Amino acid sequence: MVKKRLKKFREYSNLTDLSALSRRYFVIGTFDGALTILAFVIGAYVGSESAHETEFARNIGTFIFATGFAMGIGLGISSFFGAYESERIERKIVLEELERQMLTKMKGTIHEKATNFAILWSSFIHGISPMLASWIPIIPFLFLDVHSAMLSSIIISFLILFITGMYLGRVAKRNMLVSGLRFLAIGIITAVICQFIGVVH
Secondary structure (H helix, E strand, C coil), X not given: CHHHHHHHHHHHHHHHCHHHHHHHHHHHHHHHHHHHHHHHHHHHHHHHHHHCCXXXXXXXXXXXHHHHHHHHHHHHHHHHHHHHHHXXXXXHHHHHHHHHHHCCCXXXXXXXXXXXHHHHHHHHHHHHHHHHHHHHHHHHHHCCXXXXXXXXXXXXXXXXXXXXXXXXXXXXXXXXHHHHHHHHHHHHHHHHHHHHHHHHC
């Protein structure tokens, strides 16, 4: 049963170039999730510092985790349906072009089945990757004090960006370290900007 499903997955993948599409959506989604949660954590933390001993400042760790978790869900749903609608339209155009070239309808054929599978699979990848990338950095807020959790969260976000960049470099057969550092630099720039905005505010 498992072998049969894997065989079908490979067959669908070959017909629709699913591997390349999945990698692209994975990188985009992970990058979005890590960068979004990084900006949120820094903004919320800086905002709590200016609140001093208010109820908000005392409960900032719980606030960051709960809100970050909800943000992850929102990112995932948004990414899933955004990818689904985009892929559905693009794949329909490709399928219709194939029908014109072959002078036959594709309904019920393996090409249609592969296309439908590719739409769902790529949408799933694009939905789950930002969700996980935004959830992992907020886990420290469940166990550590807010200052340690904030530092840990930033480091984890940087690591996710760096590893994602290295992965992209490996896939593109480019210098993995340089690619990882490029993604990390974007994260650092984002953190600096958010910190600056918080301080000025």
